[in-house]
Amino acid sequence: MTLLRTIDLAKHFVLDTDMRGRPTEVEKAVDGVDLTLAENEILGLVGESGCGKTTLARLLLRILRPTRGEVHLDGRRIDHLSERSLREIRPKLQAVFQDPSESLNPRFTIGESIGEGLRHLTDLSHDESRRRVHEGMERVGLPARIADHYPHQLSGGQRQRVGIARALVLRPRLVILDEPTSALDVSIQAQIINLLFDLKDENRLSYIFISHDLNLVRYVSDRIGVMVAGRIVEMGPTRDVVENPEHTETRTLLEAVARERVAGSAPGGPGRG
Amino acid sequence: MSLPNAQPENNASGAAAEEPRRILEVRNLSVEFYPGSTRAFHAVVDANFEIEAGKMVSVVGESGCGKTLSALALVGLTPPAARCRGTIVHGSRSFEASSSALARLRGRDVGMVFQEPMTALNPLFSLDRQFREVLRYLRGVEDRKEARDISTELLDRVGLDRPERRVNQFPHQLSGGQRQRAMIALALAGEPSLLIADEPTTALDATLERRVMELFRKLADEGLGVLMISHDLPLVADVSDRVVVMYSGYTVENGPAHQLVDAPQHPYTRGLVASASAIVLGDTPRLPVIPGEVPSPDRRPGGCPFHPRCPEKLDRCESEFPPESEPVAGVRTACWARGGDQ
Numbered sequence: 001m002t003l004l005r006t007i008d009l010a011k012h013f014v015l016d017t018d019m020r021g022r023p024t025e026v027e028k029a030v031d032g033v034d035l036t037l038a039e040n041e042i043l044g045l046v047g048e049s050g051c052g053k054t055t056l057a058r059l060l061l062r063i064l065r066p067t068r069g070e071v072h073l074d075g076r077r078i079d080h081l082s083e084r085s086l087r088e089i090r091p092k093l094q095a096v097f098q099d100p101s102e103s104l105n106p107r108f109t110i111g112e113s114i115g116e117g118l119r120h121l122t123d124l125s126h127d128e129s130r131r132r133v134h135e136g137m138e139r140v141g142l143p144a145r146i147a148d149h150y151p152h153q154l155s156g157g158q159r160q161r162v163g164i165a166r167a168l169v170l171r172p173r174l175v176i177l178d179e180p181t182s183a184l185d186v187s188i189q190a191q192i193i194n195l196l197f198d199l200k201d202e203n204r205l206s207y208i209f210i211s212h213d214l215n216l217v218r219y220v221s222d223r224i225g226v227m228v229a230g231r232i233v234e235m236g237p238t239r240d241v242v243e244n245p246e247h248t249e250t251r252t253l254l255e256a257v258a259r260e261r262v263a264g265s266a267p268g269g270p271g272r273g
Numbered sequence: 274m275s276l277p278n279a280q281p282e283n284n285a286s287g288a289a290a291e292e293p294r295r296i297l298e299v300r301n302l303s304v305e306f307y308p309g310s311t312r313a314f315h316a317v318v319d320a321n322f323e324i325e326a327g328k329m330v331s332v333v334g335e336s337g338c339g340k341t342l343s344a345l346a347l348v349g350l351t352p353p354a355a356r357c358r359g360t361i362v363h364g365s366r367s368f369e370a371s372s373s374a375l376a377r378l379r380g381r382d383v384g385m386v387f388q389e390p391m392t393a394l395n396p397l398f399s400l401d402r403q404f405r406e407v408l409r410y411l412r413g414v415e416d417r418k419e420a421r422d423i424s425t426e427l428l429d430r431v432g433l434d435r436p437e438r439r440v441n442q443f444p445h446q447l448s449g450g451q452r453q454r455a456m457i458a459l460a461l462a463g464e465p466s467l468l469i470a471d472e473p474t475t476a477l478d479a480t481l482e483r484r485v486m487e488l489f490r491k492l493a494d495e496g497l498g499v500l501m502i503s504h505d506l507p508l509v510a511d512v513s514d515r516v517v518v519m520y521s522g523y524t525v526e527n528g529p530a531h532q533l534v535d536a537p538q539h540p541y542t543r544g545l546v547a548s549a550s551a552i553v554l555g556d557t558p559r560l561p562v563i564p565g566e567v568p569s570p571d572r573r574p575g576g577c578p579f580h581p582r583c584p585e586k587l588d589r590c591e592s593e594f595p596p597e598s599e600p601v602a603g604v605r606t607a608c609w610a611r612g613g614d615q
Contacts, residue, residue: 048478049449155566156336185335185567186504187541187582190548190560197559212479219552219560252480 002075003206004037004060004174009069009079010230011055029055031230032069037174040200042207044221044238046214046253052230053210057176060208061093062086074173091121094167098179100159104151110137111147114166121170136169140195157188161195168199178210193220214253218242226250293325294364296466296498297347302359302370304342304351306571314571316342316355318522318594322515324467329490329499331509331530334519335567340502343519344469347500348383349375364466380411384460386453386470393456394444400424400455401440404462411463427458432488450481457488468492471502486512506542507549510534518542521568521578523594528604538606540585577609585610 010032016025030052037043045053058064060071062078071079078089094117097103104113111133118129134144140161151159160180167175177196181189193216200207211217217224218238225235226249234247245251304317317339324330332340346357349372357370363382368375379385387393395403404424408414414423421440428436431454444452453473460468470489474482490512493499503509510516510530518526518539526539537543544563551560565582568574574581580590587609595609 048480155569157566186506186545187335187548187563187567190551190562191564194559194562214479215552219555 001039002036003039003041003073004035005072006033006035006060007070007072009033009056009059009071010067011059011064012067028230030059030066033230033232035225035232035235037206037208039173039206040204041223042200042209042221044217044224045208045210045227046212046217046224047227047249048253049212051227053227054178055230056227057095057178057208057210060174061095061176062089087121091117091170092173093176094170094172094174095176095178096160096163096167096180099183100156100163101151101183103163104159106151109148109150110142110154110162113151113162114147114169117166117170132169133165136165139168139199140165155188156184157191160184160188160192164192164195164199168203171203172205174206174208176208176210179212180209181216182211182213196220226253293327295323295325295362296364297324297500298360298362299323299343299347300360300362302343302346302357302361304339304346305356305358306354308356312571314573316522316570317346320359320517320519320524322517322524322527324498324500326466326498327493327496328514329493329501329512330515330517331501331503331513332517332519333503333506333509335504337521337567337570338519339522339570340519341471344471344500344502346370347375347469348379348385349373350379380407380463380465382463382465382467384463384465384468386456386460386468386473388472389476391444391449391452391476394452394459396444399441399443400428404440404459407459407462423462424458427461428455430461431455431458432484433458449477450485453477453481453485454488457485457492461492465497467498467500469500469502472504473501474508482508506545507534507553518545521573522570523578523607525579525608526604526606528601528606532601532604536601536604538600538604538611539579539608540583540610541579544582544584577607 009030010028011030013027013029014023015027018024033056047053055064059066066079070077073089073092081089114136115129115133118124118132124132133147137144137147142158142161142165146154154162181192184192196207199205209217209220221238223236224238224241225232226241226247228249234241234245234250241250242254245254299320299322302317302320303315305313305315307313320343322330332343334340342351345351347361351357359370361368361370361375363378401421401424405417405420408420408423414420424440425436428439433439433451433454447455474485477485486508489499489501501509501513510533513530515528516530516533517524518541520541526533526537526542533542534546537546547561551557563582568578576591577594580586583590590609595607597605597607598612599605600611
């Protein structure tokens with residue numbers, strides 16, 4: 001079942017105008033993106049920095065209004081909705097960002113941060129919200145006692161769990177994961193990836209997984225889209241894109257990671273030393 | 274898991290006649306914060322490693338493991354609250370780790386490249402002018418024309434295209450990768466024998482990251498010693514000669530790069546390699562994980578700091594840090610489960 005669909009989605013930023021206010025220089029950050037995402041599916045988005053991945057994510061979340069094109073969620077068109085009508089939609093569309101220390105309010109306790117969305121976007125009672133927050137914390141592996149702690153008292157991995165719990169308590173359908181592990185320590189990354197898989201299976205979530213780490217995207221995603229200069233130049237099942245890249249950009253990205261040898265993964269060849 | 278008859282690295286032990294020149298030797302380096310006070314703690318404990326000319330050595334570990342401090346200590350750049358102990362031998366000169374004389378090595382003997390090139394370059398001056406300043410200070414080059422020729426040559430050496438034009442440009446006119454190359458060229462201006470690079474590619478894309486790493490390899494092949502600080506074992510293992518793995522201030526493994534990924538010895542290195550290779554292989558529904566959290570150095574568990582997360586923990590791991598052993602030729606590791614009691 002299709003959960004999300006975009007048609008010719010675009011966002012152009014006007015960089016300069018002439019004296020009469022007509023645009024003379026336009027940055028086409030996202031320029032004509034058509035994509036579909038099924039329920040319980042993970043779509044990986046890769047591309048070099050500045051290719052428009054994050055702008056696309058913001059359009060899907062309706063943090064930005066598109067210049068043209070359409071976004072449909074669950075068969076309903078959402079790109080033109082007013083802020084008021086969006087209130088119903090927002091819980092279904094959630095995001096987890098790269099740096100958990102920057103996306104958490106340092107003056108909110110962990111419990112307040114996780115419950116903030118519930119306060120603003122739902123009509124749950126205070127007690128009901130608290131119960132949901134505790135449930136969410138337990139689910140992502142955070143001890144209940146840290147609900148009264150502040151972000152600076154947590155480790156990086158714990159903070160990212162808070163970021164995930166905050167999205168999860170709203171019972172979303174789609175979670176956009178924008179480099180969710182790249183600020184984490186190496187030994188913590190695998191824990192978070194596994195947690196994201198578990199949560200997806202339990203709740204039939206769909207993910208859009210944005211990363212510049214092609215190895216990780218390949219591991220995580222069912223399908224991969226490769227973005228270059230605001231457009232998706234290649235999209236398909238992960239295996240097809242990786243084994244049969246059609247676009248030069250995809251090949252360049254693949255070559256960069258292919259030579260990183262790790263045990264058992266490389267077709268041999270002596271190392272240095 | 275182990276490689277049969279793996280070739281021990283040329284210079285793994287002792288000094289023989291035909292060896293490349295050793296340009297750095299670090300002996301029992303410790304860095305302690307707030308010594309003597311109640312909140313005193315060690316950020317680096319007894320680090321030992323060495324670098325020969327033409328070799329690239331990478332120090333790998335997670336945040337707070339002491340990798341950056343170990344590198345900063347080599348040129349006396351540790352923060353004022355820290356006290357360094359141990360011996361640092363640069364070429365033929367031996368220094369106390371606490372010696373202020375280490376500062377005089379900066380630039381001429383040791384070049385340094387840091388994480389974010391935009392904060393290290395002056396946005397108001399062209400590359401030419403920034404090179405001129407460094408060349409005058411480090412090499413006494415007064416002549417503008419000469420300085421310009423040297424800068425162009427350096428930019429060419431680090432693979433910047435059209436160096437004779439680039440030299441006139443300002444930092445904002447360069448891309449992230451070009452800026453980092455310019456920084457590397459600047460670090461080479463004093464003709465150092467050792468280049469220290471602290472996570473030089475974290476601000477870069479995967480493809481650029483790779484190319485910059487290859488540049489460091491090329492510089493090592495040209496005869497420089499390179500000390501690379503990184504959190505990314507798979508990335509550096511491919512271009513380095515040796516890798517030193519640090520965990521919470523302690524050196525847990527030190528061996529030839531290829532052996533470290535093909536046959537890691539320490540349970541921590543094994544965990545890191547297992548996660549990384551599972552991501553690459555992609556045939557398991559979940560990743561192997563190292564459970565638990567990275568301890569902060571001021572709340573480090575006793576004994577071996579890895580013991581609360583270790584799948585091979587023995588009783589004595591809780592009380593004593595293991596001595597170094599050599600379970601495979603050329604690989605030094607500190608682990609009771611790898612014959613630390615020999």
